[in-house]
Amino acid sequence: MDKLKRVYIKTFGCQMNERDSEIIYSLMIRKGYVPAQSYEDADIIIFNTCAVRKHAEDRVWGKLSELKRLKVKESSKCPANKAGLAQDMPDRDIIIGLAGCMGKAYGKDVFKRLEHVDFVCGPSNIYDIPALVEKVSSGKRHICSVSKESRPLDREKGLKGSAESLYLYRENNVSSFVNISYGCNNFCSYCIVPYVRGREVSRPRGCVIEEIKYLVDRGIKEVTLLGQNVNSYKSSGRALLGGKNDFVKLLQSVNRISGLERIRFMTSHPKDANLELFKAIAGLDKVCQHLHLPLQSGSDRILKLMNRGYSSKHYQKLVDDMRKIAPECAITTDIIVGFPSETEEDFGHTRDIMDRIGFDGAFIFKYSPRPFAESFKMQDDVSEDAKRRRNQDLLNLQARKMRENIVGFIGNVESVLGLSPAKRPPDSLACAQDYYIKARTMKNYQIVCKADKSLIGKIFDVKITGVQDNTLVGNIV
Numbered sequence: 001m002d003k004l005k006r007v008y009i010k011t012f013g014c015q016m017n018e019r020d021s022e023i024i025y026s027l028m029i030r031k032g033y034v035p036a037q038s039y040e041d042a043d044i045i046i047f048n049t050c051a052v053r054k055h056a057e058d059r060v061w062g063k064l065s066e067l068k069r070l071k072v073k074e075s076s077k078c079p080a081n082k083a084g085l086a087q088d089m090p091d092r093d094i095i096i097g098l099a100g101c102m103g104k105a106y107g108k109d110v111f112k113r114l115e116h117v118d119f120v121c122g123p124s125n126i127y128d129i130p131a132l133v134e135k136v137s138s139g140k141r142h143i144c145s146v147s148k149e150s151r152p153l154d155r156e157k158g159l160k161g162s163a164e165s166l167y168l169y170r171e172n173n174v175s176s177f178v179n180i181s182y183g184c185n186n187f188c189s190y191c192i193v194p195y196v197r198g199r200e201v202s203r204p205r206g207c208v209i210e211e212i213k214y215l216v217d218r219g220i221k222e223v224t225l226l227g228q229n230v231n232s233y234k235s236s237g238r239a240l241l242g243g244k245n246d247f248v249k250l251l252q253s254v255n256r257i258s259g260l261e262r263i264r265f266m267t268s269h270p271k272d273a274n275l276e277l278f279k280a281i282a283g284l285d286k287v288c289q290h291l292h293l294p295l296q297s298g299s300d301r302i303l304k305l306m307n308r309g310y311s312s313k314h315y316q317k318l319v320d321d322m323r324k325i326a327p328e329c330a331i332t333t334d335i336i337v338g339f340p341s342e343t344e345e346d347f348g349h350t351r352d353i354m355d356r357i358g359f360d361g362a363f364i365f366k367y368s369p370r371p372f373a374e375s376f377k378m379q380d381d382v383s384e385d386a387k388r389r390r391n392q393d394l395l396n397l398q399a400r401k402m403r404e405n406i407v408g409f410i411g412n413v414e415s416v417l418g419l420s421p422a423k424r425p426p427d428s429l430a431c432a433q434d435y436y437i438k439a440r441t442m443k444n445y446q447i448v449c450k451a452d453k454s455l456i457g458k459i460f461d462v463k464i465t466g467v468q469d470n471t472l473v474g475n476i477v
């Protein structure tokens with residue numbers, strides 16, 4: 001079989017996966033492969049998957065099984081082809097791989113379920129992907145690279161000019177994700193992440209800084225530091241070594257990088273967030289005014305069952321402190337409804353605290369039992385109906401809160417970073433010269449503004465003139 005060259009990655013799930021897909025593209029480009037634009041255009045298709053909720057998995061199983069139609073029954077071997085009966089079959093073979101969290105969760109069982117998948121790889125093994133593809137190209141099938149460990153940091157060091165090797169492919173030329181840690185040690189009882197991404201390891205501070213400098217030299221203006229729990233970052237690597245507040249020290253170092261304009265980070269865990277962090281948000285000029293702080297539930301009984309390590313009172317106190325220290329800072333959150341045994345009263349507590357706090361954004365999820373996670377042993381006893389109703393109730397509440405927040409912004413002048421071209425925006429901005437760009441405020445609100453594309457990658461002031469579908473619209477001032 002000739003070497004297959006064009007690779008297409010379909011990404012599911014969180015920002016970690018988005019960044020991992022960029023790394024996989026980069027590793028493949030280094031080996032001479034090129035990114036493809038679609039399934040049809042690709043010789044190698046890799047699904048980078050998420051296992052956090054069953055719904056996400058179902059989408060992957062569905063879409064992966066559809067790919068069977070693209071897979072040639074190796075033309076020479078296929079009896080239908082030999083007999084000239086396979087007119088509608090593709091005239092080339094493709095390689096199909098499943099990477100990411102489902103790779104780790106299901107391993108070789110993926111092949112039992114979907115025979116046409118050629119290789120499986122876990123999130124800690126993405127550096128093996130070029131070698132896996134080579135093996136499949138040379139005739140091997142059903143190979144699996146899934147390790148128990150978290151991502152090995154020495155593999156990154158082993159890549160010559162590591163920042164360069166890891167950034168040959170980037171989705172956006174203005175804003176980039178930068179991993180600061182992999183894995184998680186928290187074991188929230190509903191969560192599969194510590195089992196599929198392994199224990200937490202932090203990338204050494206020097207590595208992170210080198211990578212950001214490399215990006216800034218190539219025009220990047222904003223970085224988002226990524227970790228499952230950035231607040232437990234340890235500049236020396238393993239979670240048990242190193243000092244307190246290493247994350248704040250990292251923010252201080254990143255803030256000193258000249259040419260970098262903005263710094264974002266996610267996710268913060270309420271049990272590790274503290275006043276030092278809020279002071280850094282308030283005091284470091286490049287750090288954006290946005291904190292993603294997942295609450296999960298407003299009921300102390302449920303928080304305990306979730307093994308979250310804080311109470312609703314503690315959470316409220318964090319928000320109060322933060323609003324005192326950094327009054328401009330937006331707060332967003334994650335909520336799970338329908339955790340095992342959640343009563344209407346428990347749910348009421350979640351509703352109340354969301355109402356009181358008035359988040360700038362909230363991702364609201366229906367509880368989904370996950371294999372490996374501790375709560376899998378509990379009975380999933382909240383009916384689908386109740387989950388749906390509670391979910392909708394919070395979505396409505398959140399939409400109302402966001403409308404109230406956003407309407408208050410109209411007339412404000414905000415400093416924004418131009419990110420990418422935008423589609424024609426709402427009527428309020430329509431005019432003869434139609435060019436618009438998407439930009440982001442310090443508080444992480446998206447804004448569509450009438451602006452020349454040369455402002456992509458630039459910081460400029462915009463007067464907010466209106467709101468449509470929760471997107472701000474504005475004009476340059």
Ligand code: 5AD
Nearest residue numbers: 190191294334335365366367368370
């Ligand atoms: N069911 C529903 N939501 C979940 N999350 C994590 N695990 C589950 C689960 N089993 C949500 C949490 C987390 C976000 C990334 O996904 O809210 O913060």
Ligand code: SF4
Nearest residue numbers: 184186187188191193
């Ligand atoms: Fe999962 Fe909790 Fe770790 Fe977040 S902090 S990845 S919810 S175990």
